[in-house]
Amino acid sequence: MANVTSDAPPLAADRPDDGPPPRRGLLARRGVTSRVPPVIWVLLLVPLAVELFWVFWPAFNSFQLSFTKWNGVGAAQPVGLKNYRTLFADPVFHTAIKNTVIWAIGFGGLSVLIGLALAVALNRPRRGVGIYRSAIYLPMVFSLAVTGLFWRVLYQPDGPINTVLAAIGVDTGEHQWLADPRTALAAILVAAIWRQAGYIMVLYLAGLKGCDPSLEEAAAVDGATAWQRFRFVVMPQLKNVNTVVFAVTVIDSLRTFDIVWAMTRGGPYDSTQLLSTYMYQVGFSLVNLGYGSAIAVVIFVLAIAFIITYLVRATREED
Amino acid sequence: MGPTPFTTPSLSRRNLLLGGAGAASALFLSGCIGGSPAPSTETSSAAGDINAPLTLQSDLSDELPKKAMESLVAGYSAHKLTMNTVATEQFRAQLSSYLTSQNPPDVITWLAGSVARDYAAKGLLLDVSDMWTGDGACAKFSPALKALSSGDDGKQIFVPTSYYWWSIFYRKSAFEEWGVKAPTTWDDFMAMNDTLKTKGISPLTCGTGSTAWMASGWFDYLDLRINGAQFHRELLAGKHSFDSAEVRKVMDTYATLIPYFDPKGRSYSWQEAATPLINKKAGMYLIGAFMTSAFPKGDLDDVDFFPVPTIDPSIPSAEEAPTDGYFASAKTKNPAGTKDLLAYLAAPAQQQAYIEGAGSSNLPTSPDVDTTKFSPLVQKGIKLLQDTKEITQFFNRDSSDALQTTADTALTRFLDHPDDVATILKTWQAAAQKIWNS
Numbered sequence: 001m002a003n004v005t006s007d008a009p010p011l012a013a014d015r016p017d018d019g020p021p022p023r024r025g026l027l028a029r030r031g032v033t034s035r036v037p038p039v040i041w042v043l044l045l046v047p048l049a050v051e052l053f054w055v056f057w058p059a060f061n062s063f064q065l066s067f068t069k070w071n072g073v074g075a076a077q078p079v080g081l082k083n084y085r086t087l088f089a090d091p092v093f094h095t096a097i098k099n100t101v102i103w104a105i106g107f108g109g110l111s112v113l114i115g116l117a118l119a120v121a122l123n124r125p126r127r128g129v130g131i132y133r134s135a136i137y138l139p140m141v142f143s144l145a146v147t148g149l150f151w152r153v154l155y156q157p158d159g160p161i162n163t164v165l166a167a168i169g170v171d172t173g174e175h176q177w178l179a180d181p182r183t184a185l186a187a188i189l190v191a192a193i194w195r196q197a198g199y200i201m202v203l204y205l206a207g208l209k210g211c212d213p214s215l216e217e218a219a220a221v222d223g224a225t226a227w228q229r230f231r232f233v234v235m236p237q238l239k240n241v242n243t244v245v246f247a248v249t250v251i252d253s254l255r256t257f258d259i260v261w262a263m264t265r266g267g268p269y270d271s272t273q274l275l276s277t278y279m280y281q282v283g284f285s286l287v288n289l290g291y292g293s294a295i296a297v298v299i300f301v302l303a304i305a306f307i308i309t310y311l312v313r314a315t316r317e318e319d
Numbered sequence: 320m321g322p323t324p325f326t327t328p329s330l331s332r333r334n335l336l337l338g339g340a341g342a343a344s345a346l347f348l349s350g351c352i353g354g355s356p357a358p359s360t361e362t363s364s365a366a367g368d369i370n371a372p373l374t375l376q377s378d379l380s381d382e383l384p385k386k387a388m389e390s391l392v393a394g395y396s397a398h399k400l401t402m403n404t405v406a407t408e409q410f411r412a413q414l415s416s417y418l419t420s421q422n423p424p425d426v427i428t429w430l431a432g433s434v435a436r437d438y439a440a441k442g443l444l445l446d447v448s449d450m451w452t453g454d455g456a457c458a459k460f461s462p463a464l465k466a467l468s469s470g471d472d473g474k475q476i477f478v479p480t481s482y483y484w485w486s487i488f489y490r491k492s493a494f495e496e497w498g499v500k501a502p503t504t505w506d507d508f509m510a511m512n513d514t515l516k517t518k519g520i521s522p523l524t525c526g527t528g529s530t531a532w533m534a535s536g537w538f539d540y541l542d543l544r545i546n547g548a549q550f551h552r553e554l555l556a557g558k559h560s561f562d563s564a565e566v567r568k569v570m571d572t573y574a575t576l577i578p579y580f581d582p583k584g585r586s587y588s589w590q591e592a593a594t595p596l597i598n599k600k601a602g603m604y605l606i607g608a609f610m611t612s613a614f615p616k617g618d619l620d621d622v623d624f625f626p627v628p629t630i631d632p633s634i635p636s637a638e639e640a641p642t643d644g645y646f647a648s649a650k651t652k653n654p655a656g657t658k659d660l661l662a663y664l665a666a667p668a669q670q671q672a673y674i675e676g677a678g679s680s681n682l683p684t685s686p687d688v689d690t691t692k693f694s695p696l697v698q699k700g701i702k703l704l705q706d707t708k709e710i711t712q713f714f715n716r717d718s719s720d721a722l723q724t725t726a727d728t729a730l731t732r733f734l735d736h737p738d739d740v741a742t743i744l745k746t747w748q749a750a751a752q753k754i755w756n757s
Contacts, residue, residue, distance in 0.1 A: 072415035157583040179585035269732040284412040286721045
């Protein structure tokens with residue numbers, strides 16, 4: 001069954017959208033340098049220069065800043081590793097790390113599961129399926145900040161959620177979802193997944209469109225159950241989409257900021273602090289740029305580690 | 320080998336990855352790490368260009384205050400003047416970059432107190448001492464305001480133009496309905512809390528959800544009433560411990576108030592917490608006079624206040640009166656023009672025009688403003704501040720925004736778990752110590 005994947009033709013529909021051909025392929029071809037017209041070099045080098053200046057140079061600065069104490073005024077004082085030592089002893093940082101892990105697993109895991117389930121359920125053409133798909137994708141058009149404000153209203157003590165819960169006889173105690181440290185993070189998670197699941201669904205729908213239905217039919221003829229067909233015939237064909245979804249999800253969960261900031265600002269008493277919100281609070285609300293940069297570096301290292309590990313594995317399997 | 324699985328989105332995703340992870344770094348682009356040291360003298364700006372155009376950086380971005388500022392700017396003709404309005408949060412974050420930039424805004428709206436003093440100590444603010452002497456624009460302002468506007472070296476670096484008071488606000492008609500009167504002693508106040516509670520009304524409302532700093536209002540006042548303004552200032556300056564018997568006494572009194580708070584306030588912002596008060600579901604609200612902006616226009620006549628009652632009669636009276644105004648950049652190209660603009664903004668006519676236009680309940684700092692046309696509420700506020708012995712500002716303005724976050728964490732936790740007070744105060748002191756040491 002496993003070689004089903006390698007036999008499958010490369011599918012344009014695997015990709016969520018069409019764009020320019022990958023740079024990698026172009027550069028990888030041997031002897032290509034001599035035949036590349038200068039204009040191509042310009043088109044390559046200009047974006048590289050822009051990226052170096054706008055991405056790598058500030059990132060490098062951030063690394064440098066993390067070894068200093070700087071409030072944005074005057075010269076930064078070098079303090080060596082002090083920021084990192086303080087950071088690892090900082091209880092809020094521990095909460096933020098813990099919450100970021102919970103967030104990555106909860107947000108990533110649930111939005112992928114729900115998104116995939118929705119995609120499979122809504123893949124077959126049926127009457128009105130387009131309406132469902134659009135409705136589920138619709139939250140994606142709101143920015144996370146708007147989503148946060150919208151859900152904040154839903155979660156208010158007298159808000160719709162408590163009204164509905166009281167009407168069906170559950171939880172009459174007017175639970176304060178966002179003010180209770182035990183439920184605040186989960187409440188934000190629900191709002192974020194509500195928005196993300198539609199996005200993941202669209203990615204998987206595109207992937208499912210590229211699956212060869214004859215393979216599934218053949219498996220059905222061979223007596224494979226619905227679960228076996230999904231697990232061993234459809235899933236391997238979704239491998240490319242999985243890579244994209246994984247990368248998107250990890251990056252989205254590590255850079256989650258706006259929805260938490262809009263809903264709780266990391267409160268009550270730092271219980272919903274993520275690395276990103278804590279970095280913002282320290283760096284920009286308190287203008288403690290050295291310490292904030294140290295947190296930014298931790299986020300950077302985490303993101304890079306995740307992505308590189310996964311990409312290396314994915315490329316190796318590809319070969 | 321087929322295309323890498325990461326094909327199309329790779330470019331944008333990679334940018335996102337690096338850009339997102341190092342979100343902060345993008346803003347550090349200026350690359351001024353270890354760059355030019357802070358200017359320590361003002362000599363460079365002493366001889367400026369009297370014809371250079373002026374820039375006013377304003378954080379007054381709410382609709383009415385912004386409009387009021389625009390009409391003040393339009394009325395200024397001595398120099399070419401441009402105003403940029405930036406929302407407060409962003410303004411706060413960018414303030415230091417405004418002041419350190421090569422071409423800073425000349426006049427900047429901000430708060431008097433520790434923040435201004437810190438910038439002054441770094442030599443970033445224009446010395447406006449001459450405006451406070453002789454027939455200068457601020458010469459007639461009260462000595463308390465002058466002290467508040469002075470840097471550590473005794474020079475004035477701030478031009479205050481308005482301030483407001485904190486008190487316990489209530490609706491007159493609601494008190495009538497419930498048959499209660501504004502209390503004058505602490506015992507009356509506590510008795511009234513009981514009365515209201517038995518009527519099914521939340522005696523106190525306080526929005527400590529998304530505006531956790533509101534919890535410091537009661538802390539400040541209880542500390543002022545129990546330990547006095549002197550102790551309060553020293554506490555916020557790091558001369559006393561939060562884990563001390565004095566602060567413990569404040570927290571014990573605070574704990575007796577907790578049962579009277581509307582528990583839903585934990586989810587509310589300060590604006591949202593005004594709704595129960597407006598709807599007569601809550602009785603009283605300890606807050607700044609800015610709360611009138613959350614009130615429907617038609618009900619404003621119904622708003623009244625009483626000061627937080629005395630707890631210990633041996634402690635001199637004290638009220639919180641946060642002060643707003645302007646400071647100017649030391650690097651302005653046109654110091655004479657800048658001072659002229661500051662004098663214009665601080666003049667009685669402009670103070671009055673701003674307060675009326677902004678629809679705020681702020682008080683003018685100039686004694687020459689004709690206050691007879693102000694609402695009775697504001698007149699009462701003026702009298703409150705005239706009669707009090709000591710004036711403080713607010714927790715963050717008397718200390719720092721960094722210390723305020725430690726208070727937010729400690730006090731909101733305390734409101735949920737008053738029994739953990741010992742641990743909370745210990746953690747608070749440790750967090751505060753870290754800030755004082757840094």
